[in-house]
Structure formats: structure tokens, C-alpha cells
Amino acid sequence: MSPGQIEVEGQRIELEQGETVLQGLERAGLDVASGCRAGTCTKCLLQAQDAPPPASQRGLRPTLTAQNFFLACQARPTGLLRLRGSRGPEPVRARVASIDHLTEDVARLRLTPDERFDYRPGQYLDVLHPGGESRSYSIASLPSDGWLELHVRRIPGGQVSGWLHELAVDAELAVRGPFGQCFHVADDDQRKLLLVGAGTGLAPLVGIARDALEQGHRGPIDLVHGGLEPNRLYLRDDLDRLARESPQLRVHHCVLRGATAREHEGPLDQVAIRLAGALAGARAFLCGDGEIVHLLRRSLFLAGLPSGEILADPFLPSKPALA
């Protein structure tokens, strides 16, 4: 087989016989991170615009594979492989299509972008505050909805969340994205999917569940939404309706205290493990703040879920909590 070519930032590099993408980039004088050069350490992870050679994606998690990430040290393309540049996405203008206050501190914003905005439901975007700050929010909608749905919890004293809560319909703002590795990959339509989130960690899970259903997923989907008390759980009726329309989807509401007949009570990780049943062959999506995601990841892993099947984008605070 004749060696291929790579294209990076407008530059075309002809590979030599037997040469990997990593070697080709280095020969062209480009600075590429690398480590083991044997497909193990993943330091030379790059993203292509086209599908990379399968051998260069071995051992990567499914969401990386779906986004054409590959290991440069293992890639010997035969055709042209165009690499993604290192620059991130440009900001896009969007308008507020609707804003609904769902609980005392959670609002649902639907934004209509002015330009094309490609994403996978469950990924996140950055909202850019006019003052220069930005905050990340997960996307709860599907591209076919025509709007970008965000669930915004008002943080006491929060500059960006407070501003978003006060926006009126038709207000303009800028967003940038998408980012993140927490989305549905339709590689096995019989697989059990376990979606667990706390608070506004529900947003990506709604997107992932609807995306899986729309893509014809047939295996069981368990969505577990956790909150402190019953009145903190939002979108319950919408979720219950979605579950009624989709026999493979089960929705569970979970609280730490004050459960009624409609909620499970207990620590979210323990409730989720109990409800999920056997975890062999399952895939989990975990969303919420850093601490709860850390706990869920560890508990589900110890309960038998393979580490490579745990997908999570923890919400991180915008700055370290004050001591």
C-alpha cells in the first residue's frame, strides 16, 4: 500500500513508506506532544476531519473515536488525512427564544443561534458574558429542535448565572462550542444505558436520552435524576411523559430526604446501582458537580462497570471555593 498524505493548517505533508502521522509531522518540523510512541500513553492524541485508520483508534473511548480522535504514533493513513487545527471554535451569536423558571433557582433557556451550530446532545458550550467572563452549560436539546436548551442554576452571587436568569426573550448573547465527551454513540443498540445526574446535571442526560431514542436505541435506558428534596427535582412531568412514550426508557427520581411515593430516597450512587441491576455490558453517563461525579464514577466502577464505559463531564466551579 502506498503511504498517504496529511494536511494540517493548510500544509500538505507526503508520508514516506511505513511512516506514521507522528513521524511525518515531526519530519516537517511541527511540534507534537508524544510519549511512548507505542499506542499506550495517549499523549499524541490528535483529531482528524476524516475517519482515521482504525488501528490508530484502538483502546480509545467511544466518544473520542466518534469525533475522529486518534493516536498519531499508530496512524499510517493510505489516503489523505486532514487534521483539525489547534484553534478552538469561534463564538456564535444567539437570541433568547424562551426562558422558563422551573424551580426557585433553575431556569430553562432556549437559544436560537444565528449561524449553524453543530453539536452532539449532552456536549456543553460556553456562554460568554459581556463583561468577559464565561461559563459552561450542557446542551439538553437535539439539533432537530432548532434551539439550544440550557438549564441554568442561579448561583448565589453568581455573575453569569444571575445575568442569564434576568435575560428577556429576544435578548442577544454569544456562545462558543461544542465541547465535551459525554454524548451517545450508537455502537450497540441493545446496550443498557445508565444516565445519572444531580441537579442541573439533568440537562445533558435529557439530551443523551432523547438522542439515543431518536437514533433507534432498543436496549434499556435508565435515567436517574437526583436532588436534595422533592421540590428540587425539575422537569419531572416532561420526563415522565417521555418515559410513557418510550417503553425502553425508565425515569427515576431520587432524593436525599423527604421522599414521597414518587421518589426513591438515599444516596444517588447507591440508588442508581440498585435500580440499574446487572452492569456487565452497560454504559454510564454521569453529570453534575465534580464531587458527585467523582462519587458516582467510583461507585459504579466498583460495582463492576468497565472504566472505559463511564462517560462524564463534571461541572467544575468557576473558581476554587473560598476556604
Add this chain to the structure above:
Amino acid sequence: MSLYERLGGEPAFQSAVDEFYRRMLTDERVSRFFDDVDMEGQIAKQKAFLTYVTGGPAEYTGKDMRAAHAELNERGLSDEHVDVVIEHLGAVLLSMGAAPDDVGEVAALAESVRADVLGR
């Protein structure tokens, strides 16, 4: 053929490293060292370690190993903890079908890392 290849290479080690890490998280003698650790990153590092000690494609530098364990040394990491790691390493390899002789060789290689891990 390296032990790494004989035991099934990358796919086999993907699940073996999960088993290895589960053992570490649930062993009270060492679990406290993993409480606040980013699990995803840690599993990637341990996979590289398992690959290295079984003769697979992974690089190893004593400098990396020293830097990675410097903070744990301050928290009391000592010989007995390294013994626990080598113990679990052997058990996982046996469960993957390694012969006792192979396990002995791997343990000897892991021994050579001890000084770096303990910052000696």
C-alpha cells in the same frame, strides 16, 4: 514473545487494569492514597505501568515515577504499600493466565521501581 503479548495485549490489559485498580480502591491498606485521585487519569497511568512491567509497549522513566509519588511519600507511602501493589499485580496476572514464573519475573521488574516510587 513478551508476557504482554502472550496475555492478550492491549484488549486484555484494558480489563486487567480495571481489575487491578478495583483491588487497590478496596484494599484498606492502600485505598486512602486513591481517595482524591482523578480515576480516569490514574487508570491510564496504571495501564502504562502494567504494560511496562509485562514487556509491552510503554516507556518508563524513574524521573516520572519519582515526581508522581512525591506527594504520596509525604502522606506516608512506604515499603509495605509497595508490597501491596506487587501482591495485587501478581494476583491480576495469575487471573489473566500468567504462569507463576512469569509473575516472579514481573515482581522482580516491579521491585526495580521501588526506590523511585519511595523517593530513595
